[in-house]
Amino acid sequence: MAESAGMRRRAVLDCSESFARYQREWFEGVRARAKTGEPFAVLSADAPHEIYRAMDIDYVVVQWWSSLIAAKQLGPVYLARLADAGYPNDHDQYNVLPLGEVLADEPASAPWGGLPRPTILQTSLSTDGMRQLFEVWAARTGAVFYPLEHSVDVRADPGETWWEDLPHDWDRFLPADRLDLLADELAALVRALEETTGRRFSESRFGEVMDLANRQAEHNRATRDLVAVTIPAPVSVADTMPAVMIPQWHRGSQWGYEAAGRLRSEVEERVAAGAGACPNERVRLMWLGRGLWSSMGLYQWFEDELGAVFVWSMYLGLAADGYLRYIDGRDPLRALAARLVPMGDVLRMPPWSSAWHVKEAQLHQIDGAVSFGEDDYFSAARLESAGVPVLSIRADNVDRRTWTEASVRDAVSEFVEARVEPVAARRRDGG
């Protein structure tokens, strides 16, 4: 993902550059097909991408497109257009930016020529205003909106070790009524898509997509494990964020699977060669929250100035732990439901989120964590209890009204010096 302003990152991995080129070419194809009247969907990250993949329906993921808008420094313009039209722009910024682009109606200045007019919109209703946002978006574009419910885990004790239990035991670990609900919704979606697009849903093809998605996740798990145990870290989040997420948005495709394999191979080569993202690595950090897509080079500033490497972000972490759902003779549609049901929970529902963050911090030998725009009191508390200091920054990643490079640099630098360095020194000394 290239930044047109902000702090540009320098690419460490060859593959991330080639992924970016692929994405650009792929998107040109999507635009071309949409122009000819092919169905085109805009989906949230927690929508059932695999169904669209199996039905050969082009889709773009809201969060990816918003990150591109942010990277092109167009966030403020599109947020202003929302306000001009009388819509709110101070919540759900990650989701509202593409609607702002629709309202701006300036394709010449939009990223990559602009998002094609969608024929389908889909999201899971995980926030108070999500339904209204997508209804407005659909009304403005003429798209059909397929909302999905987001149920809540109401159990008194939902357990903790989801990353161990979900890959194989998803139908025992997750409540059956939540799985039933989403599986039923997905079955209805398949029928609706068949009728509205004329495309056919092939159970065989869907099984292949699910299998490829699992194999892609296996690559990501191997990559994550390698990054975690290697000092100095072979790559930082400045590379892994785009190198993981571009293939993630192609989840279940042959290209996505092979791209994850390329990332894994390149990391393995760097480990074998003893190449670190920051040869002078002193401090290992984790980044809790969404990425700073408009200023990815900021992560590397800390490497250059402080020897502080952001080793972990949720992007590779989730790609490693969040998606594996082995089918083993069970219904693949229900397995997909099991992939989607806990998607937001693993990040934001204690104790799942807090237990996972601590597990990942310990696996990656983390010295300190920066929580950016996250509601993660329990994660912060458990990390602190585990000896990992946490800095919380109240901001929104794609809303540049809420942060600047200087404000983040100053806060993190002071935090590293005051609280993280002593922890890192003990680790380096083997304490």
Place this chain on the structure above:
Amino acid sequence: MFGGSRWDAPLWDAYLHPAEVSDRWRAQGGRVVGLLGWTVPRELVTAAGMLPIRLSTRRLWRSRPPTAASYVPAVELTPAVSRVLSALLHDALDWLDGLVIGRDTEAHTKLFFVVRELQRTGSLPRDVPVAFFDLLRLPHRTSARYNRLRVAELLSVLADWAGRAVDDDDLVRGMDDRAATAASLRLLDERRTAPVPSVRGSQALVAAHAAAVLPGPEVRRWLAGAPRPRDPNDATCPMSSRSSVAGPRVFVTGSSREEVANYAVLERAGLCLVGEDHDWGDDGSDVLSPALDPLDRVVDSYQLAARAAARAGLAERMARTSARVLRTAPDAVLQLVHADDEASGWELAPLRAVLEVPVVSVNVDDGPAIGRVLEDAAVRVIEAVAGG
């Protein structure tokens, strides 16, 4: 301030002192369940023989909460939800035998996660039984089936808290009680929305609060004392008391408006509040639809309601609001939006598109300046009406 001899005095008492209502009920051997939100079916609690009290988050403490009653993760929670957590942490909810959190907003979901984690780790001073009611809102069969499971589960929890079984006859009685109170509220609403109202908006809001606190028969007894519409020269509307022409009739929409004092400010500033569609208002129009199975009636009633903007569909909300605006015949609509309200803001543009009266939107919070903000809002409404 609110008078002791007026028909609404007992309603004010219930609104201001819910813990005392609980004490009276418990003194007779009953149990009390706190409901956080409008999406928790109170008739289920009634059916289980317990008293449901919907929690007003500013009236959780028996006395004024200590200034130290705060909690570290408050920054993650909305102010209203933080007050509930703070009360739980300081054991101020000793007047409840159980608490059901409804999924009105995702802030409530977050509160449930926080409370559950604190309970799981033994970090709450008292183990108040807490349940969460995950009501889905899409008008689909899949959501309806899921909701039936959740309602049955909640009923089972309530039966456990009550220490008794709950059968269909109990459910029907609970629903009949709700329906009777709704009928009383509808009658009150007729008096509020009459050409020259005999009931003020603030009184109607207090009545809605009281209906969510008091036992049904008791609140209906007090509501029966509401005055009939009077002669235009004797009307209670602030401006109509000075003129034979009623002052600006205003319909209130937007964020949940728990504080009756907010209405009082608007009325003193010259507005006649004839209706609202935020979740604390209740004009009795949300009636249970007929169904063979009592639980079906409950689920349909809540799943398809659109009493607040959060998690609702725009089309449903616009239909509901438009119908109410039409019925109450306001001169203007006032939308009051809290900073932490992620949903109401989406309704402004569609409201302006479908309504034929001015819609004034104002951002408010519950800080010390709220009185001034509301006074300014009233001035804007009056100017908008005057400007035609």
